[in-house]
Amino acid sequence: MTLRVGVIGTGMIGQDHIRRLTKVLQDVEVVAVSDIDQARASQAAPAGAEVFDTPQALIRADMVEAVVICSWGAAHEEQLLDCIAAGKPVFCEKPMVTSEAAALKVIEAEVALGRRLIQVGFMRRFDADYRNLKAVIDEGYLGAPLMYRSVHRNASVPEGLYTSEMPLNDTLVHDADISRWLLSDEIVGVEVRIPKRSSRGGELRDPTLVLLRMASGVIVDVEISVNIDYGYDIRGEVSCENGVAALPNRPATVISDRHGIRQRIPVDWRERFIEAYDQEFREWIAAARDGGATGPSAWDGYVSTLTADAALRAVTSGHYEAVNTISKPALYEA
Ligand code: NAD
């Protein structure tokens, strides 16, 4: 049976997800789109899809069985609450929301409903390289993890739209989530160090160094660079008691010629994580057809937002800031 999906937000990632939902994946059809920019929505709509004036109308429409949210982070709270009220499975791009208060409202509504409807777009959990790295750590022959280095470099970010909070509340959220998942651990506190500012980023505070303290004592150091020009470079290396495990550089082909030995660098996230997004949606479609969700939950969205909030406080205070969650509702226990 084909899942009839409505997409809210038809910008960069909305268009990329519409492409995979219409051209790559099976058992799914994009039947509706909506964007505050109506012209953009009309352009992005696949043949036969209805363009809705508002996200609320799209969410309530009978023709829409499940929703994909790709609007800006600050708009997600209201759209998620509307999906829960309508009882429709929803894939929501990260960040799930942009404040602790908003995350708590979303969790409260889902818990009151009594079943999971929300999957958050932490696509790294669906990436084959990250899955292999986790399998190595979980097998245990390297001993206990002690430190994890997460390098998150973007060639550039959209000027004007990407504010000085976003390295922490839009970009760091991926590293926070993958650290918890990879290490099967929880974040208990955050420190932030601001090095010399890159002149490439204008007024933007870039790069940023973040230290995540995990409950086990593991320390994760995260480099966030969002204007590094040379490409989209994602690295991860776990130092354990008896050895080290690292993600391979992608694409993996090594070119040797008169300029030296090198690997190409992806242009942006669309290229680096193309297969991870496909797999993320394959698993979401299967779960949404059964009326639910899988993978990263609203709880995971909440924890990463809480971490981002603490990191933003740490920039101002210059000190360690604790990350204190509420107790985890039973709905989100594995
Ligand atoms: P974008 O600016 O290219 O597109 C966002 C679109 O949402 C725009 O067309 C805008 O008009 C629309 N929009 C904004 N508010 C809206 C509202 N209230 N209702 C309807 N439409 C609205 O941004 P983007 O790069 O596509 O990012 C969108 C979201 O996806 C962000 O939350 C971003 O963090 C996330 N994202 C995730 C990944 C990933 O790797 N998982 C990559 C890129 C972006």
Ligand code: ISE
């Ligand atoms: C973007 O929104 C993403 O989610 C990308 O994966 C991330 O690398 C980038 O920094 C964000 O702006």
